[in-house]
Structure formats: C-alpha cells, structure tokens
Amino acid sequence: MSAPEPARLRLIASCPDRTGIVARVATFLADRGASITDAAQYNDPRSAMFFMRSEFLVEGGSGVREKLEAEFKSLAESLKLDWRLVDAERRQRVVLLVSKFDHCLAYLLHRRKVGDLEFDVPCVISNHDDLRSLVEWYGIPYHHVPVPKDAAGKQAALEKTADLIGAAEPDTIVLARYMQIFPPWLCERYRHRVINIHHSFLPSFIGGKPYHQAEERGVKLIGATCHYVTEELDAGPIIEQDVTRIRHSDSIKDMMRLGKDVENAVLSRGLRYHLEDRVIVQGNKTILFS
Amino acid sequence: MSAPEPARLRLIASCPDRTGIVARVATFLADRGASITDAAQYNDPRSAMFFMRSEFLVEGGSGVREKLEAEFKSLAESLKLDWRLVDAERRQRVVLLVSKFDHCLAYLLHRRKVGDLEFDVPCVISNHDDLRSLVEWYGIPYHHVPVPKDAAGKQAALEKTADLIGAAEPDTIVLARYMQIFPPWLCERYRHRVINIHHSFLPSFIGGKPYHQAEERGVKLIGATCHYVTEELDAGPIIEQDVTRIRHSDSIKDMMRLGKDVENAVLSRGLRYHLEDRVIVQGNKTILFS
C-alpha cells in the first residue's frame, strides 16, 4: 500500500513586526515535517506590519490541515497573528455576477474549463437574462434577478441577490462587469472577498462609461483595474492594473474592443493572485506576493 | 558644379472635410516636382475635420520653402486650410524651463548632444540656480529667475521669465519639470507650443506630488504624461503617455527613481513628435501621425 500524497498547504499571516516571527513559524512547520516550496516575507516600514505567505508540502493524510490549524493557534495568539491556513488544492467557490457584457464571463469560464484557472462556480447571478445560454452551456446554474429602478424594488432585488449569494456559500464573489452598485452591507459581509473589474486605469475615470470619459479626455492609453470592492465606489484596494495603447482614430467602439483584452488579462491575473492567496490587504492597499 | 541637395519640407494642414483636398494639394506639390516620402491623412468623423501631414523632397535651392509657401496661399484659402509649410531640416529653437530635478533636462541635453534629438537651445531658464553647471557644461546660457512667494514678486518674476523667453525667440517651450504655474497669458502667446511633462498618468493625480498621491492610492503602475500647456492645470491636449509597474515594496523614493525613466521616455517621444510636426491639436485632443 503506497503512502498518500503530501498535502499542499498555504499559511498567510500578518502581524505587528517583531523579532523571530519567521523563526517561530518556520520551526513550527519544520517540526511537523513541512517542506516549504515557495515563500516570501515582507516588513512594511510605513505600517510597521509584517506579512508572510508560505506554501509547503506536509504528510499526514486528509485531516492534516485541520490538525495543523488547531496546533498553530497558541503560537498565532502569542505572535498576535492575523492568519489563515488553507488547502492549496481545495478549489474556491466563486459566485460570478454579470450584467450584459459577456467578455469577462466568457473568458473566465473558458479558462476555467481548460484548467488554466482553478475554481468552482456554484452559480452566476445577473440583473439581465442575456447570458443564460452561455452559462448553462457550461452546466452552471444561472439566476436572473431583475433590478427595478425604484428604491423598494431595488432593495428587494439586492436582498434576493444576497440570499442567492448566501445560499451558494462562496469563498469569493467576482463582479465580472456587473453594472450595479454592490451595497456596503454586502461588502462588509464578504470583506476583501468581493472582486470587481473596472474598465479604466483607476483612479482615472471612476464611475460610469469610463471609455467615454477616456475618449473625452483624449488619453493615449486605456486601462483596467481589478480591486476589492468597498463601500466607496471604485476606491477599494487595487490588486492589479494594466493599460493598452490607443490611437486618435480609435472610436469608443474600438476602445471597448481593445479594452476587452486588457479587462480579461487584468481580471484573470487579479483573480489568480487572489485564489492563490497572494494578496494581503493592508489599509487601502494590497501586499502582492507574486 | 553639382546640383544642390533637394530640400526636405513638411506640409501640415487641417480643414473642414470635403472632396478633393488630397488631390489638389498633391497636384500642387507634384507640379513643383515634389517627391513625397512619408504622408498620412485622416478624416475625423467626430469633428468632420480633415488632417494631413506630408513630408517631401523638392529641388529649388535655399528659397524654395518661401517660394512654395507664397504659391500655396491661394489654394490654401480656397480649401479653408489651417496650414504651415516647414523646412524639415531647420532645427527648432527650444527654450527649456526647469526647477531642481535634473533628469529630464540631463536626458534632453545628452540626447541632443549625441544627435538623437535635433533642436537648438537658446537658453535654459530656472527658478533655482542648481542646474547651472550642468547647462553651462553644454555651452548653453542659463538664466536664474527666482520666484518669490508674494503675488507682486511672483508677477515680476513671471514677466522677467516671459521677457527672457521672448528674447530667445523660441519655436517651442519645454517645461522639463518646471514646478511653477505657467500663466494663461503666456500659454496664449505660445499656443500649442508649450510642452509639459507631468509625472502621472493623467487625468490621475493632477497637481502637486503625484508620486505621493500614487503611493496613497496604492496603484500598481505609475505613469507620465506629455501634454500641451493650457490655462487649466494638467488638462491640456495629451501628446504621449506611458506607465511602468511598481511593487508594494516600492517607496516614494523608488517611485521617483522608476518614474524618471518613464518621464524621460514620454517627454522625449512627445517632443520628437512635436519637433517632427506629427502632432495636430484638435479641440482638447491631439491627432498624432506617428
């Protein structure tokens, strides 16, 4: 009978800086036979906070993560760690919210299907019914929650959306071009777990129709920004950004077409960093162990 | 006795769109033996304006530009052209304004010296005396015009600066990190001939200390923008932009260092486009025949 494969785990932690954090954590891991495969530590001089991410292999069968988690608690407490220990091979549950634009959704679902991005999608929720056939082609449930214009109707729609999200028990929520405001109370419920793709190089062109704003201003590059959603519109911690060059002859329609590739690239890179636990939020910024 | 080299001229023109502009202009040129080496035309559907740039070789000795200019007038009038005919080999006179940061100045002067950028510098003007030795090493006159804090002193300094600029008879003025507001009446006097380098990806981080603003917001790319100066701060027509990636560990000092290369690249590309008459301002945007 052959031994089981070792588990691949990740420890993500931050704490006020002090001497000996790495030594104590690494000793804890070594004492349990963990073999570190990829790790990084960073001491932020501005906040005097220490950040670390360690990926490691460890024997011990299926309950090893829970066992280590229980054993780590007292050390974590003495170091005042904000931490989590995750199974690197467990696929996160990601709920996708969309409106009518299909490119980010199509890109994520395709890349997931061919194994380039690894996560599960319990459901897709949309305020329109347009993308149902695409989603159902992938065998994923699609919930259409129309959002009326009136305040009461809007509130009811939000609550229904929240219920559907809750029932899906997501690790992460991705607003893959969801053209609705995500309410503060939902941001709070899934703090640093709601990811948005905004089709501009933030903080330029906050809010609606950023390509129109870009065309109006006459910029020479357009961009996209992947960020955690917070109560303030388009102002949350940035995970990833990129840009692409445009020409004077490019119309808004051209910008939308060129922008799709940047949006897809930025969202998929940002989501990958998040799924691989490479992002730690510090204030309104992110530490990115890429 | 050998024939003189043909002159290399450029015709830059714009007008309300109509049929036959290229035909009539190209026929005018062909009738005078001009050989087109590089040209482009563009009809902007938003403004219904037509833009063209033609570079051509023509025989005729030293006065040929003036001769063609005189002959072209009636055609230009009938086409309602906004135009200019320039000698491509004539070096523009470029006055440089700087404060204390030396990287843009050093880059431009070095690149000019080795022949990578071709222009003359009648003088450099600064509100500080710091960069005198660098400038004088290149044999260029340096004018130190301190700018006091009080309104009257400031006004007097501006007028002295304007006088020095005027005496230099510049074609173009470059604010190569000049940390003073360029007054509207000077913008107007040298309309679309004053070029600024701003150390952010505009319209993000307008005004002072853009790297500090970038650090505060937690962006993942920093940028630079080369634009024509207008009365509104950092809001003039954009000529060129670019960005570079930063990491969470980069301090403001690191951003400044990384930003220098982007600023130099963007300013030198933008200035080159301008010196080669590749930029036509249309409203608050630029047509760029690059």
Add this chain to the structure above:
Amino acid sequence: MSAPEPARLRLIASCPDRTGIVARVATFLADRGASITDAAQYNDPRSAMFFMRSEFLVEGGSGVREKLEAEFKSLAESLKLDWRLVDAERRQRVVLLVSKFDHCLAYLLHRRKVGDLEFDVPCVISNHDDLRSLVEWYGIPYHHVPVPKDAAGKQAALEKTADLIGAAEPDTIVLARYMQIFPPWLCERYRHRVINIHHSFLPSFIGGKPYHQAEERGVKLIGATCHYVTEELDAGPIIEQDVTRIRHSDSIKDMMRLGKDVENAVLSRGLRYHLEDRVIVQGNKTILFS
C-alpha cells in the same frame, strides 16, 4: 426615395518611386467624387519603392468598385502599380486550420461572433477531430483530415487539405496552431494570404516546442509572432509580435498558459491588419499602415 449609402473602398498600391503618384491617384479618386477617410503613403529608401493605402467613401451604388477598377487600369499601368481595389465592407472568406490546441480558434470564433473581428469562415480543417464540437457549435463546417506519418499518406492528406481549401474559395488561410508543415506549393498558390501564429518571439525558437526551448534557455520574456507563411519554416514576413514576462518559478505549463494570451493578441491584431489591408509585403518584410 433615399440615396444609397456611399461605398467604402480601399486602394492598396506599390510601385517604384517617382514624382506625382499621389497627385495622379488622388486626382483620379477626386474626379469620381471619392472622399478620403484614412490614408498613408511611404517611400522606402532601401528599396526605392513607394507604398500607399487609401480608404475612401464614394457614391455610385453596388457596382462602383468594379467600375472604378476598370477605369483605374490605364493609370495603374502607366505608374507600374502593383495594386488592388477592395470593398472595405466585403467580409473576407477565411479558412482556419487547427490541430488540437483550441485557444486561438476559440478566441477568433468568439471575437468574430460578437462582431469584434469581421470575416466569414467557410470551414475549419484539422488533422484531429478534437475541436469539432466547438466549431460546429458556431455552425461552421468542420473537416477532419488525419495526416499519417508515412510520406505517401502525408502527401494524400495534404492534397485532400488543398482540395478542401480550394473548394472553400478563401481569401485568406489562417494556421491557428496547425501543427503541420504547410507545403511550398500551397504557400505559392496562396502567396501572402496564409497567416501563421508561432508561439515564440521569432527568430528565437524556430520549429517545434518553442516554450520548451524558452524554458531551456532561461529567457525572461516569452513571445508570439504572426507572419505570412513561406517555404522556409517560421521565416516568412512578420506582421506582428509581442511578448509577456515570465518568472523563474513558471513551469512550461505556466508558459503555455501565459503564452495563450500573447498568441491570441498577436494573431488577432495581425489578422485584423491583414483583413483591413494594412499590410504590404516588401521582400521578406512588411510595411504596416497601422
């Protein structure tokens, strides 16, 4: 009864350089009421050849292209022009050849479906049957032509492939990751109309398994190249190239994943340039009016 929309045509031409080409061509167009919307001319000093591309609107109903084509012949002859006059709104017929990798195919078919790229696909031909369902989902005929290892079988497969291509009457053939040598006699038959995407920054890593070659060499960027196919492997005129950064921790599988986005971007940009008649082959290089 309303007037018909004007036709949008493109004239692409090259010839040994001489004075008056633009004048005579533009006059020809103006005499027929053509309104130039976007045009460029370039005189290559190395080959002493003149290149031009003009896009214009012209009235005259459905037969106007053929009428202008007939009328242009004598002028073209006197200028020794190599030229074509195309209807900018006519969709090209593009035959796609693929093997097993689906990303370029999926990207092109998706972008075509949503209107970002405009062309018709009479059929897809593959030496494997793997991508049939994807292609047929788009309602496009799929031909599976297995390519045996033996010379006679290979030759028969090539001839069958050539017959299928011929029957499809393509304007353009795209090798969208077709892992077979395209024979010289087919290159010759569709000269400068067969486009390949190679997954390296050519001329680095010619031939098979370029990501393995890249990993072996330890490069810090991987790339992709879109080029016209000629008899010499991976050596034809380059249309477009780009690169993306990799890290020491990226495996060949990671490179393949990262490379997909570069391949898609480069192929779709290159194909767009080709479909918009922006590429003129000169020797083993391309003039690109982008």
Add this chain to the structure above:
Amino acid sequence: MSAPEPARLRLIASCPDRTGIVARVATFLADRGASITDAAQYNDPRSAMFFMRSEFLVEGGSGVREKLEAEFKSLAESLKLDWRLVDAERRQRVVLLVSKFDHCLAYLLHRRKVGDLEFDVPCVISNHDDLRSLVEWYGIPYHHVPVPKDAAGKQAALEKTADLIGAAEPDTIVLARYMQIFPPWLCERYRHRVINIHHSFLPSFIGGKPYHQAEERGVKLIGATCHYVTEELDAGPIIEQDVTRIRHSDSIKDMMRLGKDVENAVLSRGLRYHLEDRVIVQGNKTILFS
C-alpha cells in the same frame, strides 16, 4: 551616548532541498536578534534545489557581519549551503569596460551620481580613448588599453586588461557595450560576476551588429538582454530582458536610438538586481528574487 544604527545584512543561500532549512536559518538569525525586512524562498522542482534570500537588521556594531559569518559556518555546513552573508550597505566595487558607445556608460555614471544606483567605480577600462573626458569628468580613472588585431597583440592587451581589473579588486565587472570577446579564463576568474548588455532579445541575433540582423529579419520589436558572461558567446545566464516596438519606417539608425533606452533600462535593472543580491545562478538560468 546613542546606540549605533543596526546593520542591514543579506544572507543568500542555496542547497539541495530538505525539510527545516528556513526554520534553522531563521532561528539562527532570531537568536541573534535579527529582524527580517524582506525575504523569499523558492524550491525549484526541476533541480530539487532550495534558494533563499533574507534581508535583515541586526544590532552589534561594525563587526557584526564577520561575527555572524563565523558563527553561521557550522550550520551552513550541516545544511550543505552554498551561501554568502553580505553587508547591504557596503557599496560594491564595479569595474566598467566600454568601447566607443557612450549611452550605457553615461546612464550608469549619471544614475550613480544622483544616488539612484549605489556602487563604487575604481576605474573604467576601454579599448578606445573616446570616452575618457566623460569618465574623468566624474573623477574616475580611465585606462585606455588598445586591442591590436594580431593574436599576440590581442593576448597582451587582454593580459593588461586583466591586470588592471585585478588591481581594482572588483566585486563585479560590467561590459557596458565592450565590443571585445571576454576570454574564458577571465570569465572563470570572476564567475557570475561579469555582466554584459547585449543589444538584442537573446537568443535572437547573437554576435555582432544585432540591429542590422533585426532590420534584415524584419522584426516588429527590438530588445536587449543583460546576462552573466560565460565562455560561450551571448549564451550565459540571463538576468533581465526587455523590448520596444519599431515601425517599418525605422532605419538602423532609428533602431540604435530606440534601442539605447531599452539597453539602459535592462542593464540598470539587471545591475540593480545583481547589486542587491537578488540573482542566484542555477545551471544556465537565474533565480530572480525581485
């Protein structure tokens, strides 16, 4: 009397992978009061080698590095570490070798002068006398060692160059566009300490006149590569690479001009990584803790 500033040290190490390396090294450091500010570890699955870089602050006054070095030896031996412990604030001695092109030299000397790159330059050695005044303006000794064409003369010149290098006691040697073959015996003497900038995207265009080769092939991007010099020409471990876009109208002279900025960027980034001990050579590749 105030306490001295803590020393900033760096430990760079690699060894065959095993459990507990980080724990034992970090414990060693913590036991001596070291505070880690930036660190990374990587286990290369291809070579089964473990790599680490730790930057830390430690009290103990001026001899602390030597003291730690002595104390670390037995641990290092038991872990079979290939390691070094360096003072992060000690400026490396960098000998620069150049020929006639001045841009890399000018860039490095300028960036060093303004504090953007920190190293000392005991001398510059050249096979030409052209750049003497530039170098001496910075107060740096300049050695002109002409390299004759004949084998005996060449050998004598190499030996004189080697003597000058030896007398300068360099940590690192930079071939900042040195157009001479660096002999294998000198490579061996300064193994992984000789850095070259090659003006192409290697492995494309190895050897002489890469811009001419690029022009001949018709590539759409040109590049530069910074690598450690080994006995095989342009084949050593790559530290950094980048590219820039060119157009069909760019002549070789234009490529040289555009290439300068890429060469400067790539060399200065590569040199910075090296000076900050971020590069570990593994076979013919580099691990880059950037």
